[in-house]
Amino acid sequence: MAATSEPAVGVTAVAAAVVLLAAAGVAGLWALAMARLSVHVNTYQVAVRHPLLPGPSATVPLRQIRRMSVVHGSARPWTVWWCPWPGGWGRAAVIRTGPALRLELTSGRAFVVSVDEPEGAVRAFRRLR
Known part of the structure; x- marks a missing residue:
């Protein structure tokens, strides 16, 4: 055989x-x-974290934020987890298309993060200002 x-x-x-x-x-x-991020606003900083994973995270002191607003974020492969935007003008954590929070920093840079209810973070920021 x-x-x-x-x-x-x-x-x-x-x-x-x-x-x-x-x-x-x-x-x-x-x-x-990766489908969810949490944004915490307290008297000292704005913290962006993932609720399940230990990192990466970002914290921005309130004194470095000039303005906070609600924008529409578009998910792109290069805008996930603190990757520089094309052209290097800012940073983003946009993990899905939809409502997003835009932080305009005193340095002239911007930071965008997609969240479920960005209006709540903007209200908290305005109360602290």
Whole structure:
């Protein structure tokens, strides 16, 4: 009897499928985990954090914020997690298209973060000013 290589091909295909499914599962969990950011405004700073992951996070002292406003954010691959905007004019944490909070800093730079209710953060900032 002659040996055939068909079982080896089947095992390779199954292994490749398992690896692809695992990668898709990890990517799906990561996307689910990144779907939310929290913004905390207190008397000293504005803090942007992820509620599940330990980092990255950003804090901006209130004395460095000139103005805070509500804008419409558009998710792009280069605007996730503190990556510089094209041209280097600001920073963003826009993880989905929709309402966003824009911080105009005293340095002339801007920081945009997508949140569910940016109006609440703007009201808190105005009360503290």
